[in-house]
Amino acid sequence: MSETLLLETASTAPRRRVTAVAEHIVEVLSDSGEGAQRCGQAFAAIAARSGHGIWTLEIIPAEIQPPARSVAGASGNRIRLGGGRITNGGDEADLVVAFNEQVLIGRVAEGELKPGCLVLLESMWREDRDPAVAQAYAAAHADLVARGYRVIEIPMDRECRKLVPDPRRGKNMFVLGMLCSVYHLDLGLGREQIALTFGKKDAKVIATNVRLLEAGWAWAEEHLDFAFTIPTAQITEPQVVMNGNAALALGILASGMEICAMYPITPATSVSQHLTELFETVGGLVHQAEDEIAACAFAIGASYAGKCAVTITSGPGYSLKQEGIGLAVMAEIPLVVVDVQRGGPSTGQPTKPEQGDLLSALFGTHGDAPKIVLAVSGIEDCFYAMITARRIAETFNTVVIVLSDGSLATAQQPFPRPAFSEDWLAPPVDQSPVPEGARPYDWDEATGIFRRFIPGQPGGMHTVTGIAHDRDSHVAYDAASNEDGLRHRSLKLAALQRTLTCPEVFGDPDGDLLVVGWGSTKGAIEEAVAGLRAEGHRVASLHLRFIQPLPSGIGEILRRFARVITVEANWSDSPDDALIDEDNRRYAALAMLLRSRYLVDVGCWTESRGRPFKPGTIRAALLDELAKEKRG
């Protein structure tokens, strides 16, 4: 079905059918530089302020300036809005706005559009002076129609031209106005959002954009025969809406860490960029080192001499930090390392998310180097995990690795505004004299914990070293000293482990299938599980935040289910491949860990498609697994 809404007949406004829906997924797509991103973000903010739950994802082309009207150049946002709390980007889109037909093609091919999806398409290309463009448009349009999408061609350019000379700048606000109309959002909030978005620019810019917004809204009111209402909830507590990387940056500030050393790498860089701005006013240093090896060494030096420091990176940079991480473990210097994972190995898929670094986080660097690994499971967790990580690093004088990934980095979600507590901050650096006779590595027999002497403390002079050493920090190659050090460094993990509480099972305590996940996939997994449970399936899930050490009680949980699988965004061999059998199958990272620790036959389902998990995909995988179990 295709509809070309002719302007000539504009005065006869269609009767508008308003449909109540529980939620919708909207995508706004353009060439990069046309402002779809800004439109999507503003739309999400307005929706959030209207009391909708939201989750937004960025759609980012891999190149900086991809050619205009190219399939790979799609840039924009996906906004999932609903009545309650939204925890992931969802399945396929219900409505897509596209500034040209090419940016749609890739999304269609990837299966990102729901059958019958509404497509609001810029129509200017149909009459383009370049016949090739006009032809491409006509062909793509015909294809979209043939696929059963409801394509509505909209003369956005023509309408915007009435207000601005270059609609490439401004069309996005016209679209924002249309979306406000389609989703019954308050235009007043729209105007406020524009003022916020263009805050630093002059009033004229804001006025122009507000006019474009109003024009888009009026146009939709007059020409579109559909609108949707989605339930809202009254906002009673202040909420913050930010993406995972912003939450990491704010969390670092809130943790009291004052020094961050980094080397730019996608998708981690924006954490440090944000932190640089914050430290500008609050004090503190973000050091852009010459490489990740130096960044890690710099952070270790800074930590050694004062408060715990942080170094932030992604996969390739994480590889380069390995020797430094081992040094911090060995010399027992607190250090927080953030790895915002991306597709690997090597340069891999720089702009795409993956959970491929778990094993290198757990076991990276040579020798026995026990370190703490925790994975953030959502945007809010990005904030609080940094406070936890700093505190653990300093209490146990060791390395804490925090794993996030590309799908949280730029995803936005509201969460309750954190209420600042002084306890979050690091205590002042101890400069008191060291008691007579105290030794630099005075390991507690039971826990391996000791009080670190920090430069400036009279009487505490000693040389820390990455070489095997005794309690005086003297180089010691003898077997007893070596094992003494290994033992106490290892005990610290057990000491921390004793303080951890077991994560709660999502669903019933036993059943046919348990899904275990870690990191960013929590929302999508739990949504899939909730759906299946509602249909009567005996499925539950367990999400791990601390992965090293693992809290007590997990083994018992695994054993209460007939079948256990992990769901992870990394690679595992498919048992369906001809060469693959139980003797050679490579399991997903967490599955491997759980199998070895609990001696439970944990299976896995993985996907490495370079995109955030969809609850629908997980659902299908779990149904498969349940069917197998039945046949079993």
Next chain:
Amino acid sequence: MIPVADCLLRTAEAHHDLADYRSELVPRWCNGCGDNAILTAMQRLCRDEDLAPEKTVFVSGIGCSSRLPHYMNTYGFHGTHGRALPIAEGVKLSRPDLSVFVSTGDGDCLSIGAAHWLHALRYNVDLTVLLHDNHIYGLTKKQASPTSPLGTKSNTTPMGSVLAPLNPLTITLGVQTASFVAQAVDWIPDLLYQVISAAYRHKGLSFVRILQRCPEFMPGLFDPWIQDPKRMLLLSHADGVTVGPALAKVYPNVRAHDPSDRAAARAIAEVEDPLPVGILYRDPAVPRYEELRHVGELRTVERVRRGLEAELDRFTIWPEDAATP
């Protein structure tokens, strides 16, 4: 400049003597190893500058030379191979109140840590860097280093090394922001001491290449210069190292050289015979990274609270601003 109160404290305190800077460990270097002379010079410097042992940090990488911190009764950080400089930068940026020294070998600094060397010169953090240049990998038992003379027979070059050595002085002087470049030799302790004390007093990164004897693996390497003092070129200047009459008697080859003259410094650095010793270049005006980045400002709980709240405000939806459904 030392604040008045600190001054008073200093005079009130007992001055330190050499023993205060010796750790209880006996150096494990070979007999005749030049590292011993460097250690002695450092202990003398600490005593003469009356450095508080707890406020002094010696950072090193890995190698024979990098053992030095263990023999100082100060704080020390014996790091990983090649990474002494970034570790030391972190120490200093986190704690500008500490005096930070770096000991690094020719493999440590000029090979595995080469990127850090160039960038350290760019940052110009206030560090005193001692390059223990014995022209060989000592700790790993004789492999060619970036400064091994052409034809050096080593375990990795049994037929003689085929690559020409690099010149750490000309390279260092090639970095625009290098602010202090000097050369010393372990066998003229007086000059070594003078050079490192000038290096210590320089605010910024002072790079001191010390030709260091390794009798174990490079026996006799510097003998031509040791045996023929005329082959040494002593750089003298009122604003640099002054060569007293006693020294001048032994080392007649003294040249007046103004350390602010970069072109002359480069010309001197090019020539290895006669071997220049002294301060080649100094520019106290080069900005230091810690100044440029304003580190050391007091961060109070209140400042963090205000900064965090203000930032959260930017992301906040207040109930009163939200739409009422």
